[in-house]
Amino acid sequence: MRRSWALVAALLLAGAGLAASAGQAAAAPHSTAATAPADACSTAWGSGVKSAAHGNAEPLTDIRVGQHTCFDRMVFDVSGAKGPLGHHVGYVDAFHQDGSGDPIPVGGGAILQIFVSAPSYDPETMRQEYAGRAGKPLPGVDLSGFRTFKDTKFGASFEGQTQVGLGVRARLPFRVLQTDGKLIVDVAHKW
The missing domain is CATH 1.20.5 (Single alpha-helices involved in coiled-coils or other helix-helix interfaces)
Structure with a gap:
């Protein structure tokens, strides 16, 4: 007993x-230190191309990243944008600079190519608003300790759109969201 x-x-x-x-x-x-139960991180995002054809005349002002329990996030700030932002996001075998076609190496197991319908310069004054340089890592972006993001490279700002190469650990599911002049790309930590 x-x-x-x-x-x-x-x-x-x-x-x-x-x-x-x-x-x-x-x-x-959403804490970076929290570990979520396995079923909380399941996604149905897929890894296929996601795009939307919307115009925008406002410049890209910043690109920043963050870590979340189930995914890593990249945010493109387009201050003053009205309505949805055009974009084309998808995996590529190699990253080539838009316009010139020059190859740009991007580290990681897979490359996510991101086009945002926002130039890195002010179209009226031609003054640079976002300090990205072709073939160089994104300014101010530190990926130390990220689970999924491994590398970033600025491609180009050509014909009213900005191109970025995002090196990720593997070809993982991703989603694209928009809110208040921001284009958000989330890449899951796992399938």
């Missing part, structure tokens, strides 16, 4: 510990 009570007490303590762990993970779903 004593062994039965000891077994019941041990099971209750183990169950309480599991419940506390689950509560902590649910409370911080």
Whole structure:
């Protein structure tokens, strides 16, 4: 009888510990330190091309990155953009500068090519708004400690659009979102 009570007490303590762990993970779903349950990170995003043909005359002002529990995120800021931003995002075997066709090496297991319908310069004044340089890493972007993002390269700003090469760990699912003058590209940590 004593062994039965000891077994019941041990099971209750183990169950309480599991419940506390689950509560902590649910409370911080977007924290970089939190580990999400396996089913919380499942995606149906796919890895096929995602595009939208919308015009924009406002310049790209910044590109930044962030880490989330289930994905790494890249955000293109286009201040003052009204309506949806045109884009074309898809995996490529090699990254070539738009306009010249010159090859640009991008590290990682796969390359996601991103075109955003926003030039890196002000179309009226021709003044550069985003300091990207062809073939160079994106200015101010640090990928240290990222699970999925491995490298970035600026391709070009040509004919009203900006091109970026994003090196990722593997050909993983991704999605493209838009909100308030921002184009957001999320790449999942796993399938």
